Amino acid sequence: MDANLREYVVDRSQGFCEYCLISQRYFSERFQIEHVIAHQHRGETIASNLAIACSRCNRHKGPNLAGIDPESGALTRLFNPRSDTWIEHFVQRSSGIIEGLTAIGRTTTYVLDFNAERRVELRAAIEKLATKEL
Ligand SMILES: [Zn+2]
Structure with missing residues (x-):
């Protein structure tokens, strides 16, 4: 990938995973550049198809474009x-839980496993810290 494109995509994310919104500052490993529409589905390596993802979001998303809405059972595209x-x-609750407000939100929350126990614990700890800092 072109270095200028990489820099643009990284800067655009402002240091946050663009799926779960966790900050890069809490991780030693660099967040990854992810294809919103994977190569496998003819997604191109262009700015409008790239996003920054933490390793957990990136791993769970993989080449997925859609999932099953846990509420309705309907095939639903993922958050773009x-x-x-x-x-x-x-919406992110102070407990660290991310709730999907729409079919897309619920499906993405499920497929990307936003509410795995350790991820929720980390978000809750960050939330506490942020409250103290204010
Ligand atoms: Zn993430």
């Missing part, structure tokens, strides 16, 4: 950080 707005699809 390039065309969707996070707060329209998710």
